Amino acid sequence: MIELKNIEKVYNQGTSKEVRALRNISLTIERGEIFGVIGLSGAGKSTLIRHINMLERPSSGQVIVDGQDLTAMNEKELREVRRHIGMIFQSFNLLSSATVAENVAFPLKLVSGPERLSDEAIAARVKELLELVELSDKAEMYPAQLSGGQKQRVGIARALAGNPKILLCDEATSALDPKTTMSILKLLMTLRDKLNLTIVIITHQMEVIKECCDRVAVIDGGVISELGTSLDIFTEPKQALTKRLVSAAVRRGLPELLRHTEIVSEYHEGAKAVIELLFLGPKADAPVIVEVAQECKVAISILGGSIDHIKTEPFGLLVIEVGGSRAEIEHAIEVLTERVHKVEILGYDQRVQLADLNDAAQPAAAATASAAMAHAAPAVTVSEGE
Ligand SMILES: Nc1ncnc2c1ncn2[C@@H]1O[C@H](COP(=O)(O)OP(=O)(O)OP(=O)(O)O)[C@@H](O)[C@H]1O
Numbered sequence: 001m002i003e004l005k006n007i008e009k010v011y012n013q014g015t016s017k018e019v020r021a022l023r024n025i026s027l028t029i030e031r032g033e034i035f036g037v038i039g040l041s042g043a044g045k046s047t048l049i050r051h052i053n054m055l056e057r058p059s060s061g062q063v064i065v066d067g068q069d070l071t072a073m074n075e076k077e078l079r080e081v082r083r084h085i086g087m088i089f090q091s092f093n094l095l096s097s098a099t100v101a102e103n104v105a106f107p108l109k110l111v112s113g114p115e116r117l118s119d120e121a122i123a124a125r126v127k128e129l130l131e132l133v134e135l136s137d138k139a140e141m142y143p144a145q146l147s148g149g150q151k152q153r154v155g156i157a158r159a160l161a162g163n164p165k166i167l168l169c170d171e172a173t174s175a176l177d178p179k180t181t182m183s184i185l186k187l188l189m190t191l192r193d194k195l196n197l198t199i200v201i202i203t204h205q206m207e208v209i210k211e212c213c214d215r216v217a218v219i220d221g222g223v224i225s226e227l228g229t230s231l232d233i234f235t236e237p238k239q240a241l242t243k244r245l246v247s248a249a250v251r252r253g254l255p256e257l258l259r260h261t262e263i264v265s266e267y268h269e270g271a272k273a274v275i276e277l278l279f280l281g282p283k284a285d286a287p288v289i290v291e292v293a294q295e296c297k298v299a300i301s302i303l304g305g306s307i308d309h310i311k312t313e314p315f316g317l318l319v320i321e322v323g324g325s326r327a328e329i330e331h332a333i334e335v336l337t338e339r340v341h342k343v344e345i346l347g348y349d350q351r352v353q354l355a356d357l358n359d360a361a362q363p364a365a366a367a368t369a370s371a372a373m374a375h376a377a378p379a380v381t382v383s384e385g386e
């Protein structure tokens with residue numbers, strides 16, 4: 001378990017300029033967790049992660065790892081602790097003049113004293129590590145002969161050489177294409193399970209968080225501005241910055257179709273309500289739209305929809321228009337609120353007149369929420385009668 005307690009970090013940049021890079025950060029990361037850290041450039045993410053292995057000392061506060069107070073240790077004791085906290089980087093940091101096997105052996109050869117392994121034991125350990133990251137056939141190659149993904153696998157093998165309990169990843173997949181990123185993330189998840197590793201990941205790739213992080217902290221100006229499960233951060237972000245960051249991966253709000261339509265915030269006679277529905281977990285495949293259309297006697301058109309996942313949990317977003325009298329629309333919203341995970345009224349479509357209500361939105365009668373979700377991202381059923 002990693003505990004950061006009231007961490008403050010002040011850098012002196014020049015004679016008078018002080019930067020408060022971290023402000024009163026308190027955070028607990030559980031054993032076996034994959035924990036994500038996101039935020040804008042300069043927010044303090046690298047500074048934060050470098051406190052976990054005490055590459056940076058806090059100006060005040062405590063860093064406690066598995067019950068040991070690292071802030072109370074001297075440099076010699078810290079060197080020993082750091083051997084058991086692995087770290088990987090965006091730039092891989094491999095020795096270009098050494099082979100893959102030599103790169104992985106490097107930290108083991110730095111060990112002195114009684115813990116130093118024999119050359120045979122080091123060779124055996126390197127073989128084992130390369131098997132773990134599926135690079136056995138590349139042992140004698142040089143970094144320049146490897147792809148980015150393979151280089152990062154070498155970085156991971158080297159980081160794991162000292163049998164760490166913790167792996168810190170600072171933008172470790174940022175230089176990789178999406179497919180290679182996914183293969184590295186799969187490897188990290190496998191390693192977490194096999195070795196019971198705790199993994200802390202700094203990233204600006206929201207896909208990384210979506211794919212593998214259990215929880216996420218958003219850092220803003222040296223402060224944790226939001227902290228939650230990945231599911232909460234993506235489906236119910238609270239702070240403006242979080243909303244902005246996650247919008248890169250999960251598109252919310254008005255669909256393209258309504259971009260040039262005047263949507264107003266207040267109901268007026270004859271307007272249809274434009275509503276975003278969030279479906280999650282077991283509620284995701286109930287035929288909610290048909291039920292509500294029938295029970296509440298409202299006309300429902302589906303304007304846009306997408307299906308996605310956070311780790312293995314599916315979630316769907318559907319934007320609908322609901323037409324009827326004011327009372328009928330309000331009743332429909334009440335019923336929807338009971339049956340889906342979240343209902344958000346995006347506004348009222350003011351082009352629509354009462355006369356449209358009779359013939360609008362037949363497609364919804366045949367649709368179900370699950371069918372709409374099953375059509376996935378680009379599937380938009382438009383029922384613009386006018
Ligand atoms: N060694 C240092 N000396 C002085 N100031 C520093 C030092 N390291 C970081 N800072 C300052 O601390 C703040 C946080 O920097 P940090 O590198 O943690 O940001 P970051 O969130 O990792 O950004 P990026 O996404 O660009 O990597 C910045 O204002 C930076 O200039």
Ligand SMILES: [Mg+2]
Pocket residue numbers: 045046047
């Ligand atoms: Mg950084």
